[in-house]
Amino acid sequence: MSQLSHVVAPDGVAPGNGYSHVVWGTGRFVAVSGQIALDETGALVGEGDPAAQARQVFENLRRCLAEAGATFADVxxxxxxxxxxxxLPAIRAARDEVIDTARPPASSAMQVAALIRPDLLLEIEAFAVIGDERAG
Known part of the structure; x- marks a missing residue:
C-alpha cells in the first residue's frame, strides 16, 4: 500500500464533505484522464441516470488505475x-463504494456547461501515487 498522508482539515481550515484538503506521498505519479460513462464497447451506460453513470466512471477509473499497478487506495x-x-450525491455514493472514506483523496468539483457529448452527465479524472515499494 502507498505511504500516503491525508489531512482532512489543516489548522484553521474547515473540514470538507468527504475529501481531504491535503494528501501527499512518495513514489511513482499516475495521472488518469477524465473518464466518462462508456463501457468497453463505447456504449453509454446509464442514459439520464447520474448514479449509473458514476458507477461506470468509477469502474473505468479502477481499470485505468489497475493498468498502472494502482488501486483507489493510491488515489x-x-x-x-x-x-x-x-x-453530486449520486456521485459521492458511487465514490464511497470504492474509496476509504476515513482517508479520502483531495477533491475538486465543478459544474460545467457541457461535456464532450450531450448525453454525458459527469467526467472524473484521478491522480495517484504508487508507493516506493511498487514504483519499480
Missing part, C-alpha cells in the same frame, strides 16, 4: 466535472 486527487451539481 491522491479526484476532479469531478458535472453538468449539474445536483448529481
Amino acid at each position: 491522491v486527487k479526484l476532479t469531478y466535472f458535472v453538468t449539474d451539481v445536483a448529481h
Whole structure:
C-alpha cells in the first residue's frame, strides 16, 4: 500500500464533505484522464441516470488505475466535472463504494456547461501515487 498522508482539515481550515484538503506521498505519479460513462464497447451506460453513470466512471477509473499497478487506495486527487451539481450525491455514493472514506483523496468539483457529448452527465479524472515499494 502507498505511504500516503491525508489531512482532512489543516489548522484553521474547515473540514470538507468527504475529501481531504491535503494528501501527499512518495513514489511513482499516475495521472488518469477524465473518464466518462462508456463501457468497453463505447456504449453509454446509464442514459439520464447520474448514479449509473458514476458507477461506470468509477469502474473505468479502477481499470485505468489497475493498468498502472494502482488501486483507489493510491488515489491522491479526484476532479469531478458535472453538468449539474445536483448529481453530486449520486456521485459521492458511487465514490464511497470504492474509496476509504476515513482517508479520502483531495477533491475538486465543478459544474460545467457541457461535456464532450450531450448525453454525458459527469467526467472524473484521478491522480495517484504508487508507493516506493511498487514504483519499480
